[in-house]
Amino acid sequence: ADGPTAESSDELRLRSGPPPRVVDVDDYGAGSNGGCDDTEAFLAAWREACNSTDYRSMFLVPEGKTYLLMPVTFRGPCRAISITAMIKGTLEAPSNRSVWLDRNLQEWITFEGIDRLHVLGGGTLNGNGQQWWINSCKLNKPMRCIKGPTALYFRRCTHLVVEDLQVRDSMQMHVAISYSWNVLVSKLFITAPGWSPNTDGIHVSNSKEVSISDCTISTGDDCVSIVSGSMFVRVTGIFCGPGHGISIGSLGASNSWAHVSDVLVEKATLQGTTNGVRIKTWQGGHGFAERITFQDVSMHNVTNPVIIDQNYCDPRKPCHEQGSGVAVRNIHYRNISGTSASKVAISFICSEAVHCDGIVMQDINLVGEGRHTACSYRNATVAQLGYIFPFCSVEM
Ligand SMILES: *[C@@H]1O[C@H](CO)[C@@H](O)[C@H](O)[C@H]1NC(C)=O
Ligand SMILES: *[C@@H]1O[C@H](CO)[C@@H](O)[C@H](O)[C@H]1NC(C)=O
Ligand SMILES: *[C@@H]1O[C@H](CO)[C@@H](O)[C@H](O)[C@H]1NC(C)=O
Ligand SMILES: *[C@@H]1O[C@H](CO)[C@@H](O)[C@H](O)[C@H]1NC(C)=O
Ligand SMILES: *[C@@H]1O[C@H](CO)[C@@H](O)[C@H](O)[C@H]1NC(C)=O
Numbered sequence: 545a546d547g548p549t550a551e552s553s554d555e556l557r558l559r560s561g562p563p564p565r566v567v568d569v570d571d572y573g574a575g576s577n578g579g580c581d582d583t584e585a586f587l588a589a590w591r592e593a594c595n596s597t598d599y600r601s602m603f604l605v606p607e608g609k610t611y612l613l614m615p616v617t618f619r620g621p622c623r624a625i626s627i628t629a630m631i632k633g634t635l636e637a638p639s640n641r642s643v644w645l646d647r648n649l650q651e652w653i654t655f656e657g658i659d660r661l662h663v664l665g666g667g668t669l670n671g672n673g674q675q676w677w678i679n680s681c682k683l684n685k686p687m688r689c690i691k692g693p694t695a696l697y698f699r700r701c702t703h704l705v706v707e708d709l710q711v712r713d714s715m716q717m718h719v720a721i722s723y724s725w726n727v728l729v730s731k732l733f734i735t736a737p738g739w740s741p742n743t744d745g746i747h748v749s750n751s752k753e754v755s756i757s758d759c760t761i762s763t764g765d766d767c768v769s770i771v772s773g774s775m776f777v778r779v780t781g782i783f784c785g786p787g788h789g790i791s792i793g794s795l796g797a798s799n800s801w802a803h804v805s806d807v808l809v810e811k812a813t814l815q816g817t818t819n820g821v822r823i824k825t826w827q828g829g830h831g832f833a834e835r836i837t838f839q840d841v842s843m844h845n846v847t848n849p850v851i852i853d854q855n856y857c858d859p860r861k862p863c864h865e866q867g868s869g870v871a872v873r874n875i876h877y878r879n880i881s882g883t884s885a886s887k888v889a890i891s892f893i894c895s896e897a898v899h900c901d902g903i904v905m906q907d908i909n910l911v912g913e914g915r916h917t918a919c920s921y922r923n924a925t926v927a928q929l930g931y932i933f934p935f936c937s938v939e940m
């Protein structure tokens with residue numbers, strides 16, 4: 545499960561050569577209007593940066609200033625051979641939900657259809673999501689369930705680099721990578737309160753060769769979630785907590801076909817999360833999740849450190865065993881240690897229709913926070929090598 549290497553020859557080439565053409569958003573009127581909408585200025589600057597023929601360009605958001613951005617899409621293809629979006633300042637989202645609801649939008653800042661885009665600079669994106677959280681049907685049962693916007697969305701980008709940014713308080717997901725290829729994400733600092741609903745850190749879908757490294761993620765949902773259509777994904781050096789852990793899935797909802805393969809999660813630290821490393825698939829789905837490795841993971845007071853749930857179904861409906869499921873096979877857990885907040889340190893609940901095949905565990909040590917821990921499995925083949933605590937047995 546090897547992802548792309550940290551420094552490709554492409555990148556070295558992009559760092560040398562003549563200096564890029566710099567397009568400063570302030571030169572297009574941004575930041576001068578005292579808290580008013582800077583979106584048009586940003587779009588005008590983007591058109592200029594994107595249209596720098598046969599040149600490298602830099603879209604610059606200067607340091608020390610705050611800009612208000614409405615939902616906006618920065619679109620390619622560009623004539624520039626590469627674009628660096630250098631975000632040093634702070635971007636603020638409007639807190640009023642009608643901005644999205646009135647236009648039925650589900651994204652705040654989107655980059656779409658761009659080759660060789662680098663987004664970096666140490667700046668901050670603030671989603672100001674409080675109004676979304678308090679009106680969420682998860683926290684407030686009588687409210688209608690509405691999908692909230694993702695703060696930073698990348699769609700159909702190739703040779704994408706995203707690094708050194710702070711993304712906070714998103715309305716829902718913080719960063720989404722979709723239909724993209726050859727992606728390096730690193731040094732992101734993502735924060736939202738532990739109680740904020742559905743605020744995933746980094747969400748990967750339908751993307752290939754994605755590397756996510758050295759990020760700190762503290763939110764109210766999955767720190768990293770990887771869903772269907774994703775292959776060759778490497779997640780390394782993640783600190784996660786609070787949050788729901790690192791998750792593959794859910795896959796196969798509404799009888800759909802799903803496929804995730806060749807995922808490596810390593811050198812993760814999970815602190816006080818509800819799950820540690822999880823694979824979750826729906827009953828009635830099709831397809832497979834395979835060749836997934838979790839290694840060198842350290843858990844601190846995690847409620848369900850290691851979990852496969854192949855029987856997931858809608859908690860609001862009765863859950864009948866269905867005749868199909870997403871196959872789960874060749875899953876490796878190596879060198880996983882730390883503490884479990886609950887008795888169930890490890891649980892593999894697989895379906896009768898499609899077993900979990902080829903689970904290999906090696907060098908596991910998950911002790912309780914002052915209580916015993918257990919490992920159980922159902923409808924799975926599990927090999928246990930090296931030191932294993934707690935030892936796994938078939939659920940009776
Ligand atoms: C892009 O640049 C070309 C000339 O190089 C110009 O004709 C065209 O109008 C520009 N497009 C935009 C969207 O600025
Ligand atoms: C939000 O925007 C809508 C429509 O533009 C407006 O009617 C409403 O008063 C605003 N709400 C707040 C709290 O500013
Ligand atoms: C096991 O994982 C921990 C991190 O949780 C790491 O520090 C240690 O070096 C790993 N051990 C081996 C033998 O790789
Ligand atoms: C462990 O987690 C549980 C539940 O998440 C929490 O109640 C408890 O205070 C935590 N213990 C420590 C030592 O952090
Ligand atoms: C699946 O697991 C259950 C519970 O352990 C067991 O009763 C059942 O026989 C298993 N089904 C198959 C097909 O192995």
